[in-house]
Amino acid sequence: MGLLVDGVWRDQWYDTQSHGGRFERDAAKFRNWITPDGAPGPSGRGGFKAEPGRYHLYAAYFCPWAHRTLIFRELKGLAPLIDVSIVNWLMRENGITFAPADGVIGDPLFGARNLYEIYQAADPAYSGRVTVPTLWDKETKTIVSTESSEIIRMFNSAFDGVGAAAGDYYPPELRDEIDALNARIYPTVNNGVYRAGFATTQAAYEEAIGPLFETLDYLEALLAERRYLCGEQMTEADIRLLTTLLRFDIVYVGHFKCNVRRIADYPNLWAYVRDLYQTGTIANTFRPDHIKGHYYQSHLQINPTGIVSVGPSIDFSAPHDRARLGGSG
Numbered sequence: 001m002g003l004l005v006d007g008v009w010r011d012q013w014y015d016t017q018s019h020g021g022r023f024e025r026d027a028a029k030f031r032n033w034i035t036p037d038g039a040p041g042p043s044g045r046g047g048f049k050a051e052p053g054r055y056h057l058y059a060a061y062f063c064p065w066a067h068r069t070l071i072f073r074e075l076k077g078l079a080p081l082i083d084v085s086i087v088n089w090l091m092r093e094n095g096i097t098f099a100p101a102d103g104v105i106g107d108p109l110f111g112a113r114n115l116y117e118i119y120q121a122a123d124p125a126y127s128g129r130v131t132v133p134t135l136w137d138k139e140t141k142t143i144v145s146t147e148s149s150e151i152i153r154m155f156n157s158a159f160d161g162v163g164a165a166a167g168d169y170y171p172p173e174l175r176d177e178i179d180a181l182n183a184r185i186y187p188t189v190n191n192g193v194y195r196a197g198f199a200t201t202q203a204a205y206e207e208a209i210g211p212l213f214e215t216l217d218y219l220e221a222l223l224a225e226r227r228y229l230c231g232e233q234m235t236e237a238d239i240r241l242l243t244t245l246l247r248f249d250i251v252y253v254g255h256f257k258c259n260v261r262r263i264a265d266y267p268n269l270w271a272y273v274r275d276l277y278q279t280g281t282i283a284n285t286f287r288p289d290h291i292k293g294h295y296y297q298s299h300l301q302i303n304p305t306g307i308v309s310v311g312p313s314i315d316f317s318a319p320h321d322r323a324r325l326g327g328s329g
């Protein structure tokens, strides 16, 4: 676990001391966009035209942010267009690695052993965190983006003219609603579990736990009436929530102390997770062994023995009965 400083790897855990025990996530530094014609996107520079075979996605099964991109790659049928590497779940002194193991897909471009080598290839003087997902451009030999929320937007539409599957998960008429949901769910739920788990003071932990369960309670009520967060159509907001909910009972309840309630205690949220999990080929992207291995074995500050919990046993393929609320998933 560490970061690059002027292109040199340094093994170092997150600094919470200077923020009153709070975990504060660094903003992603590569923020370019793939667009249909290579014109610049909302941030960064242009020159990244959507073309089959041009881009490579470095992803992880363990990571909720990378998981979003893997799900979008499935939903949009992008596997034939965008190759993928899957990193090892263990994150220790060399950070994220390609150490061979079941489910790991190594780096075909550089034969890298560690993800930081990809960042050094993009910018030999890079300073900052080295994270998954990382989207690489083989043509200009640089990193396009390290921000999952933006990578899924690119995957949603940029490749539509070059062979992506149909489907718009950020349709114009729902954008305001999706943006509002994301604005609440990201800080309190997606990042909220990390703010609880990585807190190093009681106050910082409690500061995260309250809003986390308030939002889950709110979503539970919303999903009594609606099959998906925005109604009958599955959107980006659902996928962003799903990757956190899939990890909740298996790691966040125990490892991150998010144990006021389990997802299994919320009838609507729990059925909703099963519904989404059973949609299309989403289940192919879910590897609970990588997820549990990562959290319990990589965060030795929280779990110094590195022992991985055996339970709980959860059947995500059990019937969900959500089709009664409409929609087609």
Ligand SMILES: N[C@@H](CCC(=O)N[C@@H](CS)C(=O)NCC(=O)O)C(=O)O
Pocket: 001, 002, 027, 028, 062, 063, 064, 065, 066, 095, 096, 129, 130, 131, 132, 133, 146, 147, 148, 149
């Ligand atoms: N803003 C990034 C966050 C990605 C992120 O933090 N990924 C974690 C794994 S779950 C990571 O790579 N951590 C390594 C580190 O922080 O050094 C995104 O959403 O794409």
